[in-house]
Amino acid sequence: MRLDHEGIVDAVSARLTEAGTAVAACDAAVVELSRHTDAIIAVLLHGRDQLRCVAATGSWQVFASVPPGAGVSGRVYLSGKTETITAVEGDPDYIPTAPNVTLEICAPIVDRRGRPVGAINLEWTEHVDSERWRETVERIAERLSARLEQLGGAPTETHSEKLLRHAMALTSAASEPQLAAAAVEAARDVAGLTAAVLVLTTPDGPRLNIPVTPPNGLELRIRGRLCTAGRSQLHRLVSRAQRHGALYTLGEPGQDAPDDYAILADAGVRTLIAVPVGRLGAGGVMLVADTQAVRPDAETVNLIELLAAQTWTCLDRLRTLEQLHERAMSDPLTGLRHHGPFAERMTTATPGRTALVAVDVDEFKSINDTYGHQVGDRVLVELARALQAALRHGDELYRIGGDEFVAVVEVRRPAEALEIGERLVRAARAVGRTVSVGVAVQRPGEASEQTLRRADVALYDVKRDGRDGVRLAAVRPAEPPALSVLR
Incomplete structure (x- = not known):
């Protein structure tokens, strides 16, 4: 047919x-x-x-x-x-x-x-x-x-689909800046407003959380006002949301903004949704704004609250993972990085520029034997802080043994590394202790283990000559003497 x-x-x-x-x-x-x-x-x-x-x-x-x-x-x-x-x-x-x-x-x-x-x-x-x-x-x-x-074109996402998609993006964030970017993008999208800014509480007070994505014009203006407003005003913004919950406001003509939001009105904000993030004293606030006076509905504000809750959950997870990673990479007594991170750092060493400064506490065994291990631990913690404070910005200190430390420093000449070793000797003396220090600059084609060995040999030479000093390593290392005699 x-x-x-x-x-x-x-x-x-x-x-x-x-x-x-x-x-x-x-x-x-x-x-x-x-x-x-x-x-x-x-x-x-x-x-x-x-x-x-x-x-x-x-x-x-x-x-x-x-x-x-x-x-x-x-x-x-x-x-x-x-x-x-x-x-x-x-x-x-x-x-x-x-x-x-x-x-x-x-x-x-x-x-x-x-x-x-x-x-x-x-x-x-x-x-x-x-x-x-x-x-x-x-x-x-x-x-x-x-x-x-x-009919208005292809069908758009439902609120549920949109919320689920953004929740997945928040969960996938691998860092705080990535999480901030995902949270800001989600808040803008769900609310249908122009700008979103995340303010989080830190030990130093509230601060703007900067995402990895570039901000738009309104976000730049809001950040500029918040950065110049001072810590007390940021604290009031966060505290208001934390204590009283989510709110939204309309910048109707003829109505002045409350004092807490005057700086946002000055940035051109006419509609603002403020939603608490996390718990009182430890969380923050998500500010979602627009230059137009629109009327957010209750469902939209509820969705922003759910996004804020998910953001806090993901942030707490990231911070917990970071703490666990830091513990795994650090010495629990002194807080310094240990031999694992030291080996990783040395994979990026530059021959002729990267120097190792080996440090050994003088007569540490006698401290433990005479006063006990608790006193010995306090000595190590005190010395670690003193040595760390004596280093320059960018220098890195590691604890690679019981009373053995090594600093990785970038220098232009060997004499500069020797000067850093002398600073460490003086820092130990300032807390009533002495250390022996050996310095070696990595040579072209030399493995990091060999560089450390040369620094150790120089350190042993210091101990043989009476301790409490620093020495630059020879180009070719000799066999180190027995430690039991020198410590």
Whole structure:
């Protein structure tokens, strides 16, 4: 029986006029088409960087989403041109959905400017008139495009979908700046407002949390006002939200902003949502703002509160992981990094510029034997602080043994490393102790273990000569003497 293709287009068009939403329109087109053909039918629309299947029928399997450019439908979406494929197995982009497919026709769905917003795809497992069906599919795609335009375009995310997507982004953040960027982006998106700024409490007081992404104009103005406002005003902003909960305000003409928000009004803010983040005394506040006076609804404010709660949960997790990592990498007694991080640091050493300053506490064994290990531990902690304070900014001190320390320093000449060793000797004397110090600058092609060995040999020479001093290592190390005699 000969198909009435004109009647198929008219029937689909009639069903489209009855649809009240974009999803209903796509579904109507698929359902009506399925009454006239046994083809596998799918309508995909672009959203959130994917082509997402909005309606389908007759499929053995349906791909819920594909990246633009993937599959025939993704290719048609990018090109904006209809394709007829009569040998699907030979097409490099074909994605099998059912066995024995012999024909695929895919047409783009476009907006009024002619930009693709999706695709309608039909696949047959029987012989049909490909030329007639290509024309019909193209005409239906045109009618569907027009109806989607009348209904406001492709369907947008629901609040639940949007919240879940942003919650995943927050959970995936690997650092505080990345988390701040995800939180700011989420707050702007969910609230539909221009700007978002995160203020968190630290041991030094409230501070702006700077995300990795660049801010927009309003965010720059808000940050500028908050940075110049001073710590007390930031504290009032945070405290107000922490004590009284979420709020929003409208900058109605003729109404002055409260004192706490006057600096934000000066930045051009006319609508503000302020939501507490975390707990009183340890959390902060999320400020979401716009230059227009809009009316946030209760659901939007509730969603921002949920995002703030998720942000705090993720922040607490990141900080806990950072603390655990720091403990794993540090000596629990002195807080200094130990031999593991020391080895990692030496992988970035620069021969001729990186020097090792080996430090050993003089007569430490006699301190432990005479006064006990608790006193010995206090001596090590006191010395570690003194040595750390004597180093320059950028120098790194490690504890690599019981009473053995090593500093990694970058220098321009060996004499500069020797001067640093002398500073460490003076720092130990200032707390009533003495140390023996050996210095070695890494040579080209020399392993870090060999550089440390040369520094140790120089240190042992100091001990042999009476302790409480510093010496630069020889170019070629000698065998170190027995430690039991020298310590």
